[in-house]
Amino acid sequence: MAGITAEASWFCCGNAWGPCGSAGHGACGTCNSGSMQHAWPNTSDACYAITRPDSCGITGMSRRTCGFRHATTSPCTGKRIVTSIADCGPQTDLFCGERSCCGGNCASNRVIDFTPAAFSALGLSLSSGLSPVSIDVA
Amino acid sequence: MGTLAAAQPLLIALILAWSGYGKLTSPDQADRTALPRLLGESGTARPGWFGASRAVAAYRGVAVLEIVIALLLLRSWAIGAVAAVALSVGFTGFLVYSKIVVPEASCGCAGKSAKPVGNRAIGRALLLLATAGLAATASTAWWSAGVGLLVLVVEAAAFAMLSAELDRYWLLPLRRLRIRLGHPYAGTASDDTPLVATQRRVLLSPAYRAVDGLLRSDIHDYWDDEDWRYVSYAAKYDGRRATAVFAVPHQNSTPSAIRVAVVDEEGLTLYRPTVLATAG
Amino acid sequence: MTTTMDRRSLLSRAALGATGLVAATAMGSLAPEAAFAAQTPDAGQPDPNFAEGVITGRNQDLLQVQGSDGRLHRIQLTGVTSVWKLRPTTIDQARIGDGLYARGVLLPDGILAAEAIWVNIVNLTVAITAIGRNGVQFDHHGQKVVGHVQSGTTAAVYNGTPAVSDLSMLTVGRHAQVIGAWRPGTNEIDIATIYTSN
Known part of the structure; x- marks a missing residue:
C-alpha cells in the first residue's frame, strides 16, 4: 500500500483519570494511553458503520484488524513511530475536510487517532492536538 | 376517571409500537445497553463496536413482545393492559439495574441514543407503569373513551419530554433559538491573539x-x-x-x-x- | 521573578537578532535523528520514556504517579520541563490528585526525567448540547461534560480558520473537538481550544 497522508489526533483509553474513566480498553480490549497504539476507522463492519470515512470521499480504506502495525511519520518533526491497532476510530465523518498543516505540508481528513504516548513520541504537542502525518504499513 | 382509564390503551399501544420499531431498526443498540452484562456476555470491548449475539437476540425479542402487546391493547385491551403492566415493571427493573450495575450503559429504549440511563428514562418507565395500571382498571374500550382521548395529548407530551431520543426535535431547537436571541458569549471577541x-x-x-x-x-x-x-x-x-x-x-x-x-x-x-x- | 524577566528579555533580544552568535551555523550539527536515536519502543507496548497516571505524591519536584495500566512512575521535574495545565505554566502547578501525561528520558535509576508534562489534559470529541453563562454543556459518548470558559485563554477554531477568542459562534447541536483541562473529581473541564463549525 502506498502511504497515505492524513490528519491525526490523540485519544485516551484504559480506564484512566477524568473523562477517560469510562473509555475502557478500546474495541480490541488492549488499549492503554501509555502504550504505542492507535485507533483505525476500519477494524470491522460495525466500526466502519460508525466512522464512515467514505462520507468524506475516502474510498478503499483498508480493513485492518486489532494488532495490525502502521508506521507513521510526522512531516513536522521528521520522527517515525510504529504503532498497533487497539481501537476503532476516529469518527472520520464528523471532521470531513478539516485541514491541518505543518511547514509546507498539509493534510485533510481524520483517519488515525494515537494514544498520548504515540502522539507525543512523534514529537507532537498534546496541547495542539492535531497534526498532519503520513501513514504506511510497518 | 372511567373515560380517562379507557383511553390509556391507545397511548400505551402507540408508545410500545414506537419503541419496538426503534429496537428492530437498530438492533446493534443492544450492545450499548446493560443487556450483555445481564446475560453474562460482558467483555472489555467498548459497547457498540462489536456484536454480542445473545443480547441482540433478547433485544429483538423484547421488540417483538412490545409490538404484540401493542396489537393486543388495540384489540383485547383488558388482557393487553395486564401484559403492559408486567412489561413496564420489567422495564423499570431493568433500567434501575442498568443505572446501578452498568452506569455507562444506555437505555436502548427506543433505538439510537448513547445517553446513559438517567432519571428521565426511569421516570418514563414509571409513567408507562402508571398508565398501564390505570388502563387495567378500564371498564370500557378505548374507542368509546370520547373526551378521555384528549387527555392523551398532554400525556404524550409528558412522554416526549422524558424521552432523550426526541430532544433533538424540540429541546435543541429551543436552546438554539434562545442563543439566537442572546448568545451567552457575545462579548468574548477581543484583539488578543490566543x-x-x-x-x-x-x-x-x-x-x-x-x-x-x-x-x-x-x-x-x-x-x-x-x-x-x-x-x-x-x-x-x-x-x-x-x-x-x-x-x-x-x-x-x-x-x-x-x-x-x-x-x-x-x-x-x-x-x-x-x-x-x-x-x- | 527578576531572573525570569531577565531571561525573557535576553531571549527576546536573541530572537530579534540583537545578540551576537558564538557558534557558526553548522547544519551538520543539527541532525535531529542524533538526539532521538534512543531505542524506539515496540508497537503495542508501553513506552518507557512516557508516563500516564494520577499524581499520588509529590516530594519537592519529584512526582509519584500511579498509572492506569498498573505501572508506578517517579517523575523528576526541572526548570526546563514544559508544563501544560490549561496553558503553559510552572512546575509548581502539578498537584496531588491531578492526572498527567509526561514525556522525557528514563534514567538508569528508574526516574523519568520529564521534558514535557501535560496536566489534566483531555481531548474530547463531543456534541454541544447547551450553552449557558456557566459553561458549555457537552455530550461525550453519552456522558455529560461541562466546559468552562476562561477569559483570556479559551479559544475557538471555526472551520479550520485561525483561533480566535470569540465564542459567540458556538452553536447547539454541532459536533466539536475540545482540548481542555479536567477539574479533578468532577465531570467538568476548562476549555483551552474548541474546534467546531459555525
Missing part, C-alpha cells in the same frame, strides 16, 4: 522547520512585548541544554516573518538561521 493561534503560526514557519529537530519540550514559556509575542521551548544543541525562542510579529502574518534563536544556559546565542525568507 496562544493556540500563535502556536499554529510557529508550526507553519520556516523558522520552526530550521530548529524542529532540536526541540525537546512543548511550549515552556510565552510573553508579549510591544510588537512581538515570544514563545520558548527547551532544546538541545550539540548535546548542550538550550532554549529555542521564537519571535512572532503581531501584525505581519507571513510565515517567514517569524524569527528564532537558540540560546544556551549562559545566555549565549548558539544558532540563528538567517536565510528563512528564502527557505519559506
